[in-house]
Amino acid sequence: MNYRRLGETGLMVSEIGFGAEWMPGDDQEMVSELVGFAMEKGVNIVDCWMADPAVRKALGTAGVCSHRDKWIVQGHFGATWQNGQYTRTREMDAVIPAWEELLSCFGGHIELGLIHFVDSLAEFDGIMAGPFIEYVRAEKGAGRIDHIGISTHNPEVALRAAETPDIEMIMFSINPAFDMLPASEELDDLFKEEYQPSLENMDPQRKRLYALCEENGVGITVMKPFAGGRLFSAEKSPFGVAMTPVQAVHYCLTRPAVASVLAGFRDIDECAGCLAYETADDTAKNYASILANAPQHAYFGNCIYCGHCQPCTAGIDIATVNKYSDLAQMQDEVPASVRDHYLALEVRAGDCTGCGACEANCPFGVPIAQRMAGTAALFGA
Incomplete structure (x- = not known):
């Protein structure tokens, strides 16, 4: 496994990380087996945005806590579990107990404390001027987190964050499809434009983001590198050609400031498919021909099962x-x-x-x- 420095945090993270959102809370044996396999292969960073206490506990019990010195954990402020559902909130009476419960699952300390899922500039500014950021700063001051980060899908929010002194790293959605699309604070306006004709013409906001993060020492960890698996299907991919996990991972790791790709493993085979990147040759990694003639974007309006739509007022998953x-x-x-x-x-x-x-x-x-x-x-x- 190769390791990269995460911005100026000083943390050395594995190029392939563990995006644990597919882990169940009711199959401890399976979770433990997968965590053990990933750890054996050198994976040392895991993201736990999931709010379900059973899932958090399963991850901690699976070996993250018993081998705490081998793991760098990303935990999220604002991802809460209310009435049996994931709820993203800024209400501190919900944020605080959810965060304390998350801390308890990982031994009372989390390396990377992320402000969870901020996709509008107005929301970002509100967070940074109110009690939410004050609480996050206090947790860092008390030594319960080492570094403050943020997760976002919007490059304009990420750009603002990269210029904010509190923010040391960003969890950002990156894949070959998203990178050729324009930024917007209005979520319904995202992903409507056609792709640019070549990789060199990636959306300028995103290109600027990667350069700014590199310049400012703000590290990036990647979410949604495979767009919910759609890039692996010729029928579902907007490119009309199936990519391999190795190609998709290589694309992400060739962006400036990117330190780790947090892939969503569901089993050992999927984990091994991503880890194949570490031994792949240049031919296996090459993605240029797939992106050469990208058609109109096909992701707008398509569910990639990220769960951010919750909570449902009727209780639907x-x-x-x-x-x-x-x-x-x-x-x-x-x-x-x-x-x-x-x-x-x-x-x-x-x-x-x-x-x-x-x-x-x-x-x-x-x-x-x-x-x-x-x-x-x-x-x-």
Whole structure:
């Protein structure tokens, strides 16, 4: 495993990191097996934005705590679990207990404390002028975190953060598709433009972001490097050609200031597929031919199962419902196994009230209420 310095934090992080969002809270054996495998291969950074206490506990129990000196943990301020659902909030009466619970899962100390999911400049400015940042600073002062960071999908927010003294690192969504798209504070305006004709013409805001982070010593860790797996399918990718995990990882690691790609492993095979990057030759890493003639962007309006749409006022696990819907529509007929999994959900698409609260939280402009109606019709519930 190769290691890179994360900006000016002084931390040396593995090029391939562990984005643990796919980990369940009810299968400790599986989580422990995967954490052990990743650690054996040299992975030393793990992101835990997930708010579910069971998932957090499973990760800590899996070996992160028992080998605490071998792991650098990214924990998130503002990702909370309310009424059985993930809820992103800035309300301190919810932020504080969720953070304290997260700390307890990782031995009372977290290396990287991230301000969770900030995608508008107004929200960023509000956070940096109020009690939220004061609490985060106090946690750093008390030694419960070592460094302050932020997670965002918006390059304009990331640019503002890179020029803010408190912020030492940024978790940013990077992949070959997103990099050719314009920045916007309005989430519904993201990803509407056509791709630029070549890699050299990446969106100037993003190009400036990477250069500024490099210049200012602000390290970047990468989320969504595979766009929810869509880049691996010729049919689903906007490029019309399937990329490999090695190509996608190499793209991310060739951006200035990027230190680690936090891939979402679901099992050992997927983890090994990403770790293959460490022994791949230049031919295997080459992605230029795939990006040479990129067509119009295909991600706007498409769910990549990130979960930021939560909470649902009706209690629907939107990402899971969308996943089952997409799986069902890949076949001529709905597979019985997919139908059974969907029907086993306690709350299904048919329970959607169409209130639109979820759509305001979605970074990708997904018409969620419309999707719920279509899914209910597809499965009959």
